[in-house]
Amino acid sequence: MLGRRGSLRFLAVPPFAWLILLFVAPLLLAILISFRGERGPIDFGSLLQLSTLQYAKVVDSPVWLRLLGISGVMALIVALGATMLAFPIAYFLAFRARHRAPIFLILLLVPAATSFLMRVMAWKLLLGSSGAINSFLLWTGLIQEPIGLLLYSQAAVVITLIYVWTPFAALPIYGALQRIDRSHLEAAADLGSGPWSRFWRVTIPLSLPGVLATFFMVFIPTVGEYVTPFLVGGTDGIMYGNLIQDFFTRAGNWPLGSALAVIMLVVTVALVGLALRVVNLRRAVA
Amino acid sequence: MTARTRRIRRGAIGVGNTRLPLGPAYAVLLLFLYLPIVLLAIFSFSANTSLSFPLKGFSLEWYGRAFGDAALLAAARNSLVVATVAGTIATALGFAVSMAVLRFRFAGRRLLLALAAAPLVVPFVVLGVALFLLFNLLGVPRSLLTVALGHSVVALPYATLILLSRIIGLDPALEDAAMDLGASYPTTLRRVILPLVGPSLLSAWLTSFIVSFDEVALANFLAGGDPTFPVFLYGQLRFAGRIPVLIAMAVLLMTGTIILTLIANRLRSRHA
Amino acid sequence: MPAQFGLARKALAILAGSMVLLAACAAPNKLLVLEWSGYEDPDFWTDFQTANPDSAVTFEIGSSDADVLGKMEAGSQADVFHFYTGWQQLIVDAGVAKEIDTSKLTNWDKVPDSFKELGQVDGKQYFVPWDWGFTSILYNTDEVAGVDSWDVLFDPAYAGHISMWDDGPAAVTVSSYIHGWDETAITDAQLAQAEQEWKDQKDLNFHYWTDEYADLCPDVESGDIWIAYAWQGCYADRLYAEQAVAYANPVEGRNSWVGMYGINADTANYDLALEFLDMKLATLTCGNLPTLFYYGCVNQEVMDAIDDPVLVEAFGIDDPSILESTNFTPPVTDAQREAWTEMWANVKAD
Numbered sequence: 001m002l003g004r005r006g007s008l009r010f011l012a013v014p015p016f017a018w019l020i021l022l023f024v025a026p027l028l029l030a031i032l033i034s035f036r037g038e039r040g041p042i043d044f045g046s047l048l049q050l051s052t053l054q055y056a057k058v059v060d061s062p063v064w065l066r067l068l069g070i071s072g073v074m075a076l077i078v079a080l081g082a083t084m085l086a087f088p089i090a091y092f093l094a095f096r097a098r099h100r101a102p103i104f105l106i107l108l109l110v111p112a113a114t115s116f117l118m119r120v121m122a123w124k125l126l127l128g129s130s131g132a133i134n135s136f137l138l139w140t141g142l143i144q145e146p147i148g149l150l151l152y153s154q155a156a157v158v159i160t161l162i163y164v165w166t167p168f169a170a171l172p173i174y175g176a177l178q179r180i181d182r183s184h185l186e187a188a189a190d191l192g193s194g195p196w197s198r199f200w201r202v203t204i205p206l207s208l209p210g211v212l213a214t215f216f217m218v219f220i221p222t223v224g225e226y227v228t229p230f231l232v233g234g235t236d237g238i239m240y241g242n243l244i245q246d247f248f249t250r251a252g253n254w255p256l257g258s259a260l261a262v263i264m265l266v267v268t269v270a271l272v273g274l275a276l277r278v279v280n281l282r283r284a285v286a
Numbered sequence: 287m288t289a290r291t292r293r294i295r296r297g298a299i300g301v302g303n304t305r306l307p308l309g310p311a312y313a314v315l316l317l318f319l320y321l322p323i324v325l326l327a328i329f330s331f332s333a334n335t336s337l338s339f340p341l342k343g344f345s346l347e348w349y350g351r352a353f354g355d356a357a358l359l360a361a362a363r364n365s366l367v368v369a370t371v372a373g374t375i376a377t378a379l380g381f382a383v384s385m386a387v388l389r390f391r392f393a394g395r396r397l398l399l400a401l402a403a404a405p406l407v408v409p410f411v412v413l414g415v416a417l418f419l420l421f422n423l424l425g426v427p428r429s430l431l432t433v434a435l436g437h438s439v440v441a442l443p444y445a446t447l448i449l450l451s452r453i454i455g456l457d458p459a460l461e462d463a464a465m466d467l468g469a470s471y472p473t474t475l476r477r478v479i480l481p482l483v484g485p486s487l488l489s490a491w492l493t494s495f496i497v498s499f500d501e502v503a504l505a506n507f508l509a510g511g512d513p514t515f516p517v518f519l520y521g522q523l524r525f526a527g528r529i530p531v532l533i534a535m536a537v538l539l540m541t542g543t544i545i546l547t548l549i550a551n552r553l554r555s556r557h558a
Numbered sequence: 559m560p561a562q563f564g565l566a567r568k569a570l571a572i573l574a575g576s577m578v579l580l581a582a583c584a585a586p587n588k589l590l591v592l593e594w595s596g597y598e599d600p601d602f603w604t605d606f607q608t609a610n611p612d613s614a615v616t617f618e619i620g621s622s623d624a625d626v627l628g629k630m631e632a633g634s635q636a637d638v639f640h641f642y643t644g645w646q647q648l649i650v651d652a653g654v655a656k657e658i659d660t661s662k663l664t665n666w667d668k669v670p671d672s673f674k675e676l677g678q679v680d681g682k683q684y685f686v687p688w689d690w691g692f693t694s695i696l697y698n699t700d701e702v703a704g705v706d707s708w709d710v711l712f713d714p715a716y717a718g719h720i721s722m723w724d725d726g727p728a729a730v731t732v733s734s735y736i737h738g739w740d741e742t743a744i745t746d747a748q749l750a751q752a753e754q755e756w757k758d759q760k761d762l763n764f765h766y767w768t769d770e771y772a773d774l775c776p777d778v779e780s781g782d783i784w785i786a787y788a789w790q791g792c793y794a795d796r797l798y799a800e801q802a803v804a805y806a807n808p809v810e811g812r813n814s815w816v817g818m819y820g821i822n823a824d825t826a827n828y829d830l831a832l833e834f835l836d837m838k839l840a841t842l843t844c845g846n847l848p849t850l851f852y853y854g855c856v857n858q859e860v861m862d863a864i865d866d867p868v869l870v871e872a873f874g875i876d877d878p879s880i881l882e883s884t885n886f887t888p889p890v891t892d893a894q895r896e897a898w899t900e901m902w903a904n905v906k907a908d
Contacts, residue, residue: 004389004461007471011386012398015379015442019401022439026416027408033416039896057900063907089315092308102485104312106547109489111319112496113543114326115519118536122322122329129782152765166315168444171489172451178485179455210451217406217447224409227502234765238906241409245503246906248411250725251899252624261412268407357600371576422633428618431577511590511616513598521595521619523772 034258039251054259064243068264071223071240072271074158079219081162083211086169090210093170094177105174108167116164120231123160127151152234160228169214176210177203212279216272223268224261240264323540330534335527348534358535361518365499366539368430368514372437373495379438380445380490381483384453385475389461399446406443413440414507421508428510436504441494448493452486453479492547515539588613589830592620592629592636594817601846606837613830624895630654630822637825638834640688643676643816643887644727650679655820658683662832665839665857673856676886677818685818686835689847690854692874692884693728693813695806696778696788696796705806709736710785712755717762719784721774724766726902727895728787729756735810735885742888749901756905766906771795778803789815794852794872805872811883816856848873 037051058064089108093101111119126132129146137143149155180203188198226241233239244264247257333345352358383402387395405413417436421428456479464474480487502516509517515535522528591598598617600607606615618634620626623641630639631652641649649655660666660683666674669687677685697705702716711720711732722729733752734741744752764783767774775792777783779801786792788805796803806812819838821831837843844855848869855861864870874880890898 004465004471007475008386008390008392010472011382012390012392012394015383015386015402016394016398018375018379019404019439019442022417022435023401023405023408023413026413026420029419030408030412030416033419039892061900061904061907063904067907085315088306088308088311092312096308102488103548105485105489106492106544107316108319109492109496110540110544110547111323113499114323114540115516115536116500117516117519117523118326118533119322122325125325126321128780163318167319168493171448171493174489175448175451175486176455179452181455209454213447213451216403217444220406224407226409226411230768235760235763235906243903243907244409245411246903247899248415249506249621249625251896252622252628253896253899254415254628256900257415258412261409264409265407272407367576371573374573419632427635434577506619506621509618511618513617513619517619521598523595523769 030258031262033255034262036255039253039255054256055263057256058259058263064240064260065263067238067243068223068240068267071225072267074154074161074239075219075222075225077158078161078165078222079215081158082165082169082218083173083215085162085166086173086214087211089166090170090173090177093174094180101174101178105171108170112164112167116227117231120160120228124151124232127156151232152237154233154237156232156234157229157237157239160232161222161225164228165218165222169218172213172217173207173210176207176213180206216275220268220272224264323537326533327537330530330537335530348530349538351531352534352538355531355535358518358522358531361513361515362535362539364430364512365515368434368437369495369498371434372441372498373491375434375438376441376445376494377449377487377491379442380449380494381487383442383446384449385479388450388453389458402446403443405440410440410501410503411507414504417504418507428508430509430512430514432508432510433505433514434498436508437498437501438494440501440504441497444493444497445490448490449483449486452483456482488547589615589638589827589834590618590636591615591834592618592626592634592639594640595619595621596851597640601843601850603834603838603843604846605840605843606834609837610830610833615834624899627652627654634822637822637827637831638819639822640817640819642818644889646677646679646685646818647889648892649820650684654823655684656823656825656828658686658821658835659832662829663836663839665836668839668857668859670856670858673816676816685820686839687816687818687856688838688844689817689851690856691815692790692805692880693787693815694790695808696786696793697804697806698778698781698784699802699804701781701784705785705804706809707736708732708808708810710806711787712759712762713785714762716785719764719782720759720762721764721767721777721783721786722759723787724768724906726899726905727890729902729905730898731813731887732787735808735813738810741885742890742894744894744898749897753901753904756902757908760905760908789853790872791852794868797868797871807880807883811885812880814881814884814886816886 032048034054035050035052037049037053093104097104124131127150128134129151131151133150134143134146138146184202184206185198188202193201223239224241224244225239226245229237229239229242230245233242240260244257244260247253247260251257328341330348331344331346332341333343333347334341380402383398386392387399414436417432418428421432426432460478460482461471461474464478465471469477500516501514502520505514505517513521519532519536522532598619603615606613618629618636620629620639620641623645626639626641627645627649630636630649631654639654658677663686673687673690674683677683677687679685695705695708695710697710701719702710710716711722713720722732730744730749730752731741733739733748733755734744737748737751739748764777765773767777767783767786770789770791774783774786774788775795778786778792778796779799790805793803793805819835821828821835825831839857841857841860844857845860845863847853847855848860848864849866852869852872854873861873861875864873864875870876
């Protein structure tokens with residue numbers, strides 16, 4: 001009979017193998033490519049001819065690194081916004097909806113299964129300068145000129161990203177809230193704690209791993225986001241991910257694109273490592 | 287019992303005495319989420335040939351054409367299959383990672399967790415190109431399978447995070463109790479843990495499915511001759527006249543997704 | 559696996575089964591074409607399909623010329639690939655193209671010599687031209703009195719209503735027209751000047767457009783964009799919709815681009831690929847370009863037969879002076895192109 005210990009390899013080995021083959025190996029390849037001197041055919045003989053040319057180019061273009069900083073700040077705002085909006089939703093699911101939560105959850109996630117492109121097209125219809133929202137506001141006389149910044153601006157990118165992320169952000173928080181043992185709260189109530197006090201002193205601390213998981217789950221990929229800035233960012237709302245995307249697909253310059261991506265990777269990992277140290281999530285997981 | 291404790295006990299613990307409009311908050315979010323969808327659905331039933339007001343009457347023409355469009359149906363089917371495979375792999379691996387990391391101590395434990403979360407940090411386009419080159423090197427022809435493999439990697443962090451948040455709160459005593467009663471560990475997992483984390487497994491799977499379904503950067507690089515739905519979509523946008531048919535298909539797919547997950551939820555709660 | 563993993567084993571079997579199914583869908587195709595989005599539509603290879611109903615043609619999508627070259631260089635299995643003027647030398651130098659045996663092309667004589675020459679490198683016919691069009695300035699005549707130079711794209715009088723295509727080399731081309739520079743020999747100083755000018759121009763844009771029909775044309779229709787760097791596709795589309803627009807004939811001349819097809823040097827289906835290209839030039843297939851996409855087709859018979867007044871207007875068929883002053887995109891080196899895309903990245907990131 002298979003005991004605990006013996007089962008470990010069935011649990012740990014498949015993910016390890018999968019990730020090493022399909023993630024680590026390609027990533028190493030991408031890093032190698034970032035050390036190429038020139039764009040052009042990649043034959044595996046020339047893979048080891050290293051050059052720091054691409055990194056030198058990045059250093060020579062401080063605007064690109066500044067854009068990384070701006071993207072980081074935008075990602076921070078999006079992560080904070082999504083986490084804060086998601087918390088009441090997750091709370092609702094865990095404590096109010098309880099047994100019916102799965103249905104409410106599904107309802108929340110299903111819109112995400114519709115093509116993002118189509119949803120943005122529909123939103124553009126509403127938000128554009130001749131769209132429904134502006135038409136309505138003009139008609140009521142609340143504004144004299146159509147509001148331009150609803151679309152094709154940095155604000156539009158941030159709002160859209162928060163909007164897209166909030167349903168997903170609710171999931172880890174919901175998971176964490178769901179597993180809070182009611183008896184902790186009952187005990188607190190028995191000891192005379194009021195509802196807000198219970199919330200701050202029991203619920204929030206116990207939900208912290210979920211909240212942090214959510215924050216990082218949103219923050220990290222958003223730094224490299226490019227689809228939303230591409231669709232609604234206009235000339236102002238561009239993010240670092242667009243640079244990477246442009247160099248890969250428009251310019252066919254894989255080495256430079258990879259170098260930019262590696263830099264973003266290193267910075268993000270460093271930031272997250274720092275943040276984890278501060279928050280000491282490891283203690284929760286250990 | 288004093289009057290105060292009676293009042294607290296009667297309400298749901300945690301929210302019983304708060305007057306926070308959580309339900310309405312949820313409803314408002316749902317409204318915003320569905321607004322563009324409703325709009326798309328309206329247009330799919332209208333006779334309009336472009337996404338602009340005013341509406342020009344009711345028509346089922348687009349749905350009729352969607353069903354008759356073999357390429358469109360093939361692309362939709364491709365995406366469904368790819369997303370299902372990718373979602374299943376990601377959920378299974380995410381579960382394995384969560385259990386391994388939370389219930390065992392072994393060398394490389396933290397590394398496994400970091401690796402499982404790491405695909406989040408890498409832009410899809412970079413992973414796409416790198417996997418493209420890797421598959422070339424290994425002589426693997428590009429196909430829907432390679433897309434599914436790529437998607438399973440990018441969806442894994444989401445599945446892992448969701449399941450991790452859930453399993454971290456499971457009392458290990460449950461497993462110990464089951465094993466004390468004579469169950470093997472795999473049986474314990476299957477009959478004790480899985481049912482408990484059911485909703486989280488569902489949301490992990492659904493999230494992974496969604497991540498894969500709408501993903502375009504990887505699919506562009508890793509697909510061979512058969513396009514996935516979003517890749518097909520981007521291509522068809524050039525034909526302004528085809529947009530209503532595409533919208534009709536998108537609405538159909540979403541409706542199908544709702545129905546399927548509702549069924550899955552029904553089955554799950556029946557077995558709970 | 560141990561017996562207790564019964565359920566897991568079943569699940570694994572189902573998963574493996576579906577993966578095999580997926581891989582099987584990738585059964586060797588007869589012909590694989592690396593195409594631009596939209597052209598995989600059967601209307602654009604309909605003659606080939608009629609002549610070869612049993613041949614399976616499938617498509618990989620490339621998102622830009624650089625992407626197409628990159629994929630071919632990285633060993634794409636595509637038998638046929640499609641790209642646009644300016645890249646011919648680069649593609650031949652990369653060794654990914656096979657010479658075209660024009661004696662086997664039944665429709666070759668319908669292609670004017672000027673187009674044929676564009677597909678030649680070092681005297682050899684490597685490419686078959688197919689689609690072509692103009693690039694000029696599309697403008698809304700209700701808001702803009704008239705346009706006679708490319709520099710209207712920089713005119714602050716139209717701030718917020720201009721739209722440039724999101725492409726570095728295109729931006730450099732426009733700058734070279736305005737300043738009278740030699741496009742094949744842009745100096746560092748000229749590039750720096752162009753960079754600054756485009757940075758200053760950035761705020762005048764409503765946005766940079768990336769897709770003709772998905773974002774440029776709807777915004778021209780809604781009146782958000784009054785002036786745009788555009789191909790004639792949207793012009794024809796707007797004329798059909800009877801919107802008051804015009805397509806400029808700037809003093810510096812319009813630009814023209816030609817799309818062409820190459821055959822993969824490593825292809826195993828040379829004859830089939832050749833037939834595919836031949837059928838591309840056939841009347842019906844080539845004719846679908848102007849009627850469905852509003853792009854020009856190199857088959858002269860097709861172009862001569864156009865009598866739709868909108869298309870005649872869009873292609874300037876009645877006015878030969880237009881073609882005389884038109885600039886065709888010259889080939890540029892890899893290094894130049896890299897510098898130009900980096901310049902644009904600087905402008906976008908600013």
